[in-house]
Amino acid sequence: VQTCALPIYDPVRLAEQLAIADLVSGGRVSAILGTGYRDEEFEMAGIEFRDRNRLLDDYLAVLRKAWTGEYFEWQGRRIRVRPTPATPGGPFLLLGGSSERTARKAARMNLFFSPADSDEAVIAAYYDECAKLGFSGFAMAPPKELAGFVHVTEDPERDWLRVFPYAL
16 A cells, blocks of 8 residues: 655656556555645645645546556646556555545545544545445545554654654
8 A cells, every 4th residue: 555645746657656566566556645734745845735635636637547548638748657557547546534524525536535543424424425426435444443553662662752753
């Protein structure tokens, strides 16, 4: 499973990389896409944080067009991504997030949904929107009894200090 804040990636390069990974794995690649939420990641990439939802929509369309193997136009360029993925239409995609708004957006984009936790209201919003649209969606939520983060160590106090800046 690949997870990424899609708006900070080049969608053409990502489409090619995921297609190759899908071929190598025999069609067993999946990706959880998100809008991103950390200002510093957008700043580092030179992208305006406020543009993230628009870019997610645009870049998802690029991924889907790229995986057809046909030429398409994007940002004034003629693009054809080869090789095509093993999975017809491209790797298994999910939209990640933690809000009802994102859950509904996943359904509208015909994507499966991967909520950050098992918030029943968020999952219900996803299935509600799927029903309205006639989309047979699927939410892949972590079990309630499991943490979203696992830290295995022989010395938790020592190693938590090492992990904390990255977990934050």
